[in-house]
Amino acid sequence: MQASNRRLNPASTPGPHSLLNQFLFRRHRDEPAPAWMVFPVLYAFVFLTHLPLLRLPYFWDEAGYYIPAAYDFFRTGSLIPYSTLSNAHPPLPAMYLAFWWKLSGFTPVVTRLAICMVAAFALTAVFVLVRRLTNTPVAVATTLLTALYPVWFTQSTLAQADIYAAAGTMWALAYGLHELPSARNGWLAALWFSLAALSKETAIVMPLTLAAWHGWEMRRKPEAARGHGRAAMQFALPMLPLCAWYAYHFHRTGYIFGNPQFVRYNAVLTLHLLRFMLALAQRLMQVTIYMNLFVPILCMVAAMFLPALRRADGARRPRVSWNAQAQIGLLLLANILFFSVVGGAVLARYLLPLYPLILLLCVSTWRRRVEQWPWIVALSAVAFLAGLFVNPPYRFTPEDNLTYRSLIVMQQQAIAQVLHRAPGGTVLTAWPATDELTKPELGYVRKPVHVVAIDDFSPSQIEAAAQLRNYDAALVFSTKYQLTNALGWSHFGDGEWNRKYFGYHSDLPPALIAKLLHGDLVWQIRSQGLWTAVLLFNRPQLVHLSSRTVPLQAYAATTRGAQPFQPRLSR
Numbered sequence: 001m002q003a004s005n006r007r008l009n010p011a012s013t014p015g016p017h018s019l020l021n022q023f024l025f026r027r028h029r030d031e032p033a034p035a036w037m038v039f040p041v042l043y044a045f046v047f048l049t050h051l052p053l054l055r056l057p058y059f060w061d062e063a064g065y066y067i068p069a070a071y072d073f074f075r076t077g078s079l080i081p082y083s084t085l086s087n088a089h090p091p092l093p094a095m096y097l098a099f100w101w102k103l104s105g106f107t108p109v110v111t112r113l114a115i116c117m118v119a120a121f122a123l124t125a126v127f128v129l130v131r132r133l134t135n136t137p138v139a140v141a142t143t144l145l146t147a148l149y150p151v152w153f154t155q156s157t158l159a160q161a162d163i164y165a166a167a168g169t170m171w172a173l174a175y176g177l178h179e180l181p182s183a184r185n186g187w188l189a190a191l192w193f194s195l196a197a198l199s200k201e202t203a204i205v206m207p208l209t210l211a212a213w214h215g216w217e218m219r220r221k222p223e224a225a226r227g228h229g230r231a232a233m234q235f236a237l238p239m240l241p242l243c244a245w246y247a248y249h250f251h252r253t254g255y256i257f258g259n260p261q262f263v264r265y266n267a268v269l270t271l272h273l274l275r276f277m278l279a280l281a282q283r284l285m286q287v288t289i290y291m292n293l294f295v296p297i298l299c300m301v302a303a304m305f306l307p308a309l310r311r312a313d314g315a316r317r318p319r320v321s322w323n324a325q326a327q328i329g330l331l332l333l334a335n336i337l338f339f340s341v342v343g344g345a346v347l348a349r350y351l352l353p354l355y356p357l358i359l360l361l362c363v364s365t366w367r368r369r370v371e372q373w374p375w376i377v378a379l380s381a382v383a384f385l386a387g388l389f390v391n392p393p394y395r396f397t398p399e400d401n402l403t404y405r406s407l408i409v410m411q412q413q414a415i416a417q418v419l420h421r422a423p424g425g426t427v428l429t430a431w432p433a434t435d436e437l438t439k440p441e442l443g444y445v446r447k448p449v450h451v452v453a454i455d456d457f458s459p460s461q462i463e464a465a466a467q468l469r470n471y472d473a474a475l476v477f478s479t480k481y482q483l484t485n486a487l488g489w490s491h492f493g494d495g496e497w498n499r500k501y502f503g504y505h506s507d508l509p510p511a512l513i514a515k516l517l518h519g520d521l522v523w524q525i526r527s528q529g530l531w532t533a534v535l536l537f538n539r540p541q542l543v544h545l546s547s548r549t550v551p552l553q554a555y556a557a558t559t560r561g562a563q564p565f566q567p568r569l570s571r
Helices: 002-008 018-024 034-047 061-076 092-104 108-132 135-147 149-154 161-176 181-195 199-220 222-236 237-251 260-268 272-284 292-304 322-341 355-371 373-389 402-420 433-438 457-465 496-502 510-517
Strands: 426-430 451-452 473-477 520-526 530-536 550-551
Touching: 034 108, 034 135, 061 092, 061 292, 061 433, 092 161, 108 135, 108 161, 108 355, 135 149, 135 355, 135 373, 149 161, 149 373, 161 199, 181 199, 181 237, 199 222, 199 237, 199 322, 199 426, 199 473, 260 473, 272 322, 272 426, 272 496, 292 355, 292 373, 322 355, 355 373, 402 473, 402 520, 402 530, 433 451, 433 473, 451 457, 457 510, 473 510, 510 520, 510 530
Parallel strands: 426 451, 426 473, 451 550
Antiparallel strands: 473 530, 520 530
């Protein structure tokens, strides 16, 4: 009778989360809502929170590689892009976007909505994983904070491979992050890890780490050696489809890991001890303080000094199992070390699958030790929302918060000025504006514009451009976020080691560029540490070049670009 009353009266459910429980549980507390019921709620959340971003044209690495690669597959079915340099990235993201373009049309809105679906799918996996390891309230809080974390939030509409890899990885962990996964769960985890690796090759570090873990457990626990051996084999299997892709890429191009410049930038120039230490320091910052992540982490550290709370039956509130915590810690360590060695650009989005795991540890600790833990969730959510709109006092990538939207709008306005003031003219500019002006499919122009390309707006490049006179206008912009001089560490990233190992450079201000090029500064705009300007040149032109893009020097053979903006070769 008492059980019946509880069933009829949801308000009798103990705890402060009765309304939440009514939605997420079906009649019984031991019958949680299935993932297919959670996914549409999360998709609606992602869609509504990203509504102002859905019509934006393509941005930086989207425009430089991922959209051209998908567009090539969309038009011809080629798995290897031909309109941009092949970086040997696996083809699953291109195939996914091409499917939706065939179904709904080739527009940025369709692309953004498709990526929102992937992001919601990934968040559903976060919810399922955390609920399995802890309980529903912790799963809801962790999923919410993951969705609001600035790096994750911005990647939820950008057509880059990281969100696909994160979705596959989180579903794989939902099935495979066990002390000893069952055979069925092991095969499902292997499938999801394979899809993650076919979305982005670096995702393979996750299953190989778990394979090593179970290999160690097989030696440490002879009584369960057979089960751990099976799990190790299953987690190693995702290497097979990835190797098959590389074999196909080698057959078609003669390169295994992409063009030599890509390999050199991402896996050769990075093999220096000093560079590794510098990259490791940046990676540690990205998993501890980056974009206000220090707020939940500091709250977790403070909560650990408190005793665990007791339940109604007198037992202490449970923690995430030590085995799961050990596996999570190993995954964090392996990824931090791996991405300190591999990848020319030290971008936070490469660590996208790590942020839900960090937030899981934070939220579970709060709930175990702090009675009013929902207030800490609210504080962390406010900190993440602030991080979306307020730039931090250190160098960061504009795509890691809503600064990227400001940059896109500035580029749109500058291109409109160029088309209005120099119609039919040749434009001097750098990547990605070179692609934005020459590829109408990116959403910035209706027909291609003649372009003279330089690498950036550093003194050496402007000096070389001054020797040419075959352009009518120049579109110049900041190629990296610029700190204010009021900050004592504002020039920390300008050291020789940063220029050598990470490609930092200093862009000249637009007024000085105009002076050096003997042009007129006719339009400029500044916003959130970024600037864009248009220059005009009042001189006769003998002939316009016939090609759409004329490089100042071997454009494809350079490893140009400075963090936070890296060339398409670096992604």
